[in-house]
Amino acid sequence: MSKAFFPKLAIDNIKNNTKTYVPFLLATIGMIAMFYDLCAITFDPALKSIRGGTHLGMVLSFGIVIVSIFSLVFIFYTNSFLVKRRIKEFGLYNILGLEKKHISAIMFFEAIFSLVISLIGGLVSGFLLSKFMKLLLAKIIGNIAGFRFEISTHGIFFTVLLFSLIFLLTYIYTVIKVYRSKPIDLLKGSNVGEKEPKVRWVYFVFGLLSLGSGYYLALTIQSPLQAFSTFFIAVLLVIFGTYALFIAVSIFILKLLKKNKNFYYRIENFTSISSLMYRMKQNAVGLSNICILSTMVLVVLSTTISLYVGVDSVLKNRYPLDVVIVSMVQNEQEMFEKKEEIQMVLKETGAKALDIDEAVKTSFYLRQDGNQLIDEYTGFENNVFGGVIPLDYYNALYQTNYELEDNELLIFDKDHLFTQPELIIMGKPFYIKQEIQSFGKKGDLEVVLGSTVGVVVKDVYSFASLVKQPKNVEDSPVSTKAEFHYQFNIDGSKEEKIAVVNKLNAMFKNQGLDMYADGIENSRDEFNSLYGGLFFLGISLGTIFMMATVLIIYYKQIQEGFEDQKRFKIMQQVGMDHQTIKYSINKQVLIMFFLPLLLAMVHVTFAFPMTSKLLMLFGLADKVLFVLCVMATVIVFAVIYTIVYVITSKVYYGIVKH
Structure with missing residues (x-):
């Protein structure tokens, strides 16, 4: 055989299988383009010069890892479909005299050509999209300065390296599969059907327990940190439960329908149910993949959109006024001295403070043990963050006239942690005199890891000396001393407000004053970079997951179309008309399409308590906003999903009809 024989045959094979190869190559090109653009932005030196660029770089690096893993899994999955469609062809080669090493050589060149086409198409697309992606990111984070619109050598290197390794692994896997098969197995490969499956009761019970446990974890989460620590466990349980239930419950339901003779022995129902029963195991796995990918799209997009849209809400919760100056104080006299120092420095800056709010506050972070708060820190479980404000401040704020003794307190306990x-x-010991329904101003009780309570006491200074930080926690940001908070608004632009805060901190440092200033505008760029980066990553991952979902659906329809082609031809020969066939096809395709979407919506609904708690870790506690974002995401995704259904059902019917 000439050296050109195998490459030529590989090219002919790709041309002859365009219906399956082209979608695969297009999806791979899309993933390569997205991966390159993420790398190009992450490794852009200008990222370091952007305010908040460190956070943004961390987010994008995390995205690169996710895309890498997903690309590996997805290409392996789609490659298995391509190989299965052509396994009979490989068997024919073997019968005609080609050895398995010759078949491996053909597959090698097919892999090389596919890789080259994918890399060229993906990198060129990535180059063309790079400017758009950087402009989109700059628009999202509100900072375009410094981004360079040029080809990234780092991006090219890591893209070529990753996808070359993935294609190499898929090639090795395919060769091993061919070498382990006998010629007769290869010839029968794509025609090996499955017997009518029995209800797998182990899967059935495991699916119910797994899915039920995942839902239970999601619904019973009490704190943001619990949500973080159990999120991946719940996700794995739901994934396992989804696969098990699709495999077992779908067969169980179909068998029930089959036993209903009045329903089953109608022509349109008979063909749909028998077709689904014939290959239900593979259908179930495919439907599970579609369901899980759909859930990923909905969760990723809804959460990142919520964070991006809610960034102003997060900032307002953290900074009720434009500027806050904080100083550590131990008694009332020191507080008055600090206040005078602040006013003097503020006067030197020339800034006019408006809407002044001042108060002495403190906080604690302790572990709950029944009705006790102790300093035995054993991890994040059962830990409680407490914001503490003085009684006179609370009475003035809410126009109340509570009175407290030294051993009494008012408590804001929305999670009902303390019932005694x-x-x-x-x-x-402190006596809880009254449970109050509101606590301080925004920012007095920040969204933090664990549960939160608000406490009102008579004397903040003595309380601050009582609550010491857990002994084995180092460098904790939570202060146990009393803090004097001096907050105010400033008239002026964003730049002017930032300048005032910077000037205040410089003067505090020069004069040796133990205090610092912070402001909403000084933190806005950091938050925009973090939440904007997450939103950008959400768009990127959502696009990739959506693309994978569409391709899996498309391949599923082609696979089912070819498998049902002969059966429906027989139905036509025995007298079934085209209208009845089309009705049967539509019913089957509807089930295969919209069952995964419906279950994905159920997954998202049960995941809502957990995902809303996770958002609290980022400071977003606005559940109404999150609900609206989830609903909008579901509606848009359902519309796109329906469009895909309309297109692929036509492809399926076209294959069956011919």
């Missing part, structure tokens, strides 16, 4: 009348804090 006595609360013991660091060994000292």
Whole structure:
């Protein structure tokens, strides 16, 4: 055989299988383009010069890892479909005299040509999209300065390296599969059907338990940190449960329908149910993949959109006023001295403070043990963050006239952590005089890891000396001393407000004053970079997951179309008309399409409590906003999903009809 024989045959094979190869190559090109663009942005030196660029770089690096793993899994999955469609062809080669090493050589050149086409198409697309992606990211984070619109050598290197390795692994896997098969197995490969499956009760029970456990974890989460620590466990349980239920429950339902003779022995129902029963195991796995990918699209997009849209809400919760100056104080006299120093420095800046709010506050982070708060820190479980404000501040704020003794307190406990009348804090008993329904101003009780309570006491200074930080926690950002908070608004532009805060901090440092200033505008770029980066990543991952979902659906329809072709031809020969066949096809395709979408919506609904808690880790506690974002995402996704259904059902019917 000439050296050109195998490459030529490989090219002919790709041309002859365009219906399956072209979608695969297009999807791979899309993934390569997306991966390159993520790398190009992440490795752009200008990223370091952007305010918040460190956070943005971390987010994008995380995205690169996710896309890498997903690309590996997805290309392996789609390659298995391509190989299965052509396994009979390989068997024919073997019968005609080609050895398995010759078949391996053909597959090698097919892999090489596919890789080259994918890399060229993906990198060129990535180059063309790079400017758009950088402009999109710059628009999202509100900062375009510094981005360079040029080809990234780092991006090219890592893209070529990753996808070359993936194609190499898929080639090795395929060769091993061919070498382990006998010629007769290869000839029968694509025609090996499955017997009518029995209900797998182990899968059935496992699916119910797994899915039920995942849902239970999602619904019973009490704190953001619990959500973070159990999220991946719940996700794995739901994934396992989805596969098991699709495999077992779908067969169980179809068998019930088959037993209903009045329903089953109608022509349109008979063909649909028998067709689904014939290959239900593979259908179930495909439907599970579609369901899981759909859930990923909905969760990723809805959460990242919520964070991006809610960034102003997060900032307002953290910074009720434009500027806050914080100083550590131990008594009232020191507080007045600090206040005078602040006013003097503020006067030197020339800024006019408006809507001044001042108060002495403190906080604690302790572990709950029944009605006690202790300093035995054993991890994040059962830990409680407490914001503490003085009684006179609370009474002035809410126009109340509560009175407290030294051993009494008011408590804001929305999670109902403490139900007994006595609360013991660091060994000292306090009597809960009243449970209040509101606490301080925004920012007094920040969204933090674990549960939160608000406490009102008579003397903040003595309380601050009581609550000591857990002994084995180092460098904790939570202060246990009393803090004097001096907050105010400023008239002026964003740049002017940033300048005031910077000037205040410089003057505090020069004068040796133990205090610092912070402002909403100083933090806005950091938050925009973090949340904008997450939103950008959500768009990128959502696009990739959507593309994978569409391709899996398309391949599923082609596979089912070819498998049902002969059966429906027989139905036509025995007298079934085209209208009845089309009705049967539509019913089958409807089930295969919209069952995964419906279950994905159920998954998202049960995941809502957990995902909303996860958003609280990022400071977003606006559940109404999150609900609206979830609903909007579901509606848009359902519309796109329906369009895909209309297109692929025509492809399926076209294959069957011919």
